[in-house]
Amino acid sequence: MDKHLINRRQFSARCAAFGLIAAQAAAQGVDTGAASKPAARTVKLPGGAIVPALGQGCWHLGQGRHPIDVEEQALRTGISLGMTLLDTSGDYGSGRSEQFLKAVIADQRDRIFLVSKVETYEVSGDGIASACAASLARLGTGYLDLYLLHHPVPSAQFSGVVAAFEKLRAAGTIRAWGVSNFSLGQMEDLFRVPDGARCATNQVSYSLNNRGIERDLLPWCKQHNLPVMAYSPLGGDHNLVIGDRTLAQIGTAHGCSAAAVALAWVIRSxxxxxxxxxxSPExxxxxxxxLSIALTPQDFQTLNAAFPGPSGSQ
Ligand SMILES: NC(=O)c1ccc[n+]([C@@H]2O[C@H](COP(=O)([O-])OP(=O)(O)OC[C@H]3O[C@@H](n4cnc5c(N)ncnc54)[C@H](OP(=O)(O)O)[C@@H]3O)[C@@H](O)[C@H]2O)c1
Known part of the structure; x- marks a missing residue:
């Protein structure tokens, strides 16, 4: 047999090794120049972790929207292309999203940046620690990279929530914590409680057709060096932007889809x-x-005209 030929197992091992290199390069913002292009864009979290500017949401996964093997292939494809941040919640599909992810991350936990969430009804007493333990069991992992409070609780409860998150962080059960769906006023209240400024991100809805956070929250986060995690970045299931003709035209000029243009716009900063x-893998x-599109000043102008931001935004 030709000694240069390799069998299927060796081929898989080499592909896996390449994926790891690509993911590490992605995390460092390095372009390996290979066909499987890694993330060219990254975001640094306040604790120092560097994550790809494009992750993968997992809200409906593992619940029959697509065949399970197709969904697994979709996530693995995204990971191999540098989208190594996975966002889930103990609440998604009553835990089924996390259970589905267990199989996807089992053989590659160290290259995944895993985000999950705790619900408002779980925060009292030892609820955050218990919810986190339940998520870890469903995910089959010993730690979360980021744990978020899914929705705001009354500001009076912020110090208790932060203390519970910090306890998990000190134990190494979570590497960072953050919040979701917080308004500007709630962020200000959070930053006033002890350790509140250790928050790593605020996950909020943001897309070309939903630019409300540009009015006040986005500038405030920028001022405080706090990255924003944009959910429903394509507009969400019921308001998808991807059928828009302007996006399609810009996509044609860049050799990509309307969806890619919409996402490149969201991660532009x-x-x-x-x-x-x-x-869907496709x-x-x-x-x-x-991750690799460079929108031009003309593109931004065209997109601003087609999808105007709130007055006062840039
Ligand atoms: N913190 C919160 O309160 C909160 C709220 C909502 C969502 N989230 C998180 O954010 C993630 C994403 O948000 P989302 O699901 O609301 O909205 P989204 O990502 O804007 O849109 C998802 C929809 O877009 C479709 N899609 C994706 N790529 C496409 C493409 N290239 N071409 C055509 N269709 C495409 C998907 O269908 P296919 O599967 O067929 O591609 C799906 O129907 C969620 O999974 C979840 O992790 C968080």
């Missing part, structure tokens, strides 16, 4: 992480292209 969801490939 270097301080926003977008987490589009897709259970869609994921389209989305990953957003």
């Amino acid at each position: 270097g301080s926003v992480i977008a987490i589009p969801e897709s259970g 869609h994921v490939k389209e989305n990953a292209a957003a």
Whole structure:
């Protein structure tokens, strides 16, 4: 047999090794120049972790929207293309999203940046620690890279929530914590409680057709060096922007899809992480292209005209 030929197992091992190198390069913002393009854009979290500006949302995954093997292939495709941040919640599909992820991350936990969430009804007493333990069991892992409070609780409860998160962080059960769906006023209240400024991100809805956070929250986060994690970055299931003709035209000029243009716009600043969801490998490939598109000043002007921001935004 030709000694240069390798068998299927060796081939898989080498592909896996390449994926790891690509993911590490992605985390460092390095372009390996290979066909499987890694993330060219990264975002630094306040604790120092560097994550790809494009992750993968997992809200509906593992719940029958697509065949399970297709969804697994979609996530693995995204990971190999540098979208190594995975966003889930103990609440998604009553835990089924996390259970589904267990199989995807089992053989590659060290290259995944894993984000999950705790619900408002779980925060009292030892609720955050218990919810986190339940998430870890479903995910089959010993730690979360980031744990978020899914929705705001009354500000009077912020110090208790932060203390519970900090306890988990000190124990190494979570590496960082953050919040989700917080308004500007709630962020200000959070930063006033002890250790509140250790918050790593605020995950909020942000897309071309939903630019409300540009009015006040986004500038405030930028001022405080706090990255924003944009959910529903394509507009969400019921308001998708990807059928828009302007986006399609810009995409044609860049050799990519309308979806990739929409995502490239969301991550344009270097301080926003977008987490589009897709259970389709083809869609994921389209989305990953957003990491390597350079929108031009003319593109931004055209997009601002087609999708105006709130008055006062830039
Ligand atoms: N913190 C919160 O309160 C909160 C709220 C909502 C969402 N989230 C997180 O954010 C993630 C994403 O948000 P989302 O699911 O609301 O909205 P989204 O990512 O804007 O849109 C998802 C939809 O877009 C489709 N899609 C994705 N890529 C596409 C492409 N290239 N071409 C055509 N269609 C495409 C998906 O269908 P296919 O599967 O068929 O591709 C799916 O129907 C969620 O999974 C979740 O992790 C968080």
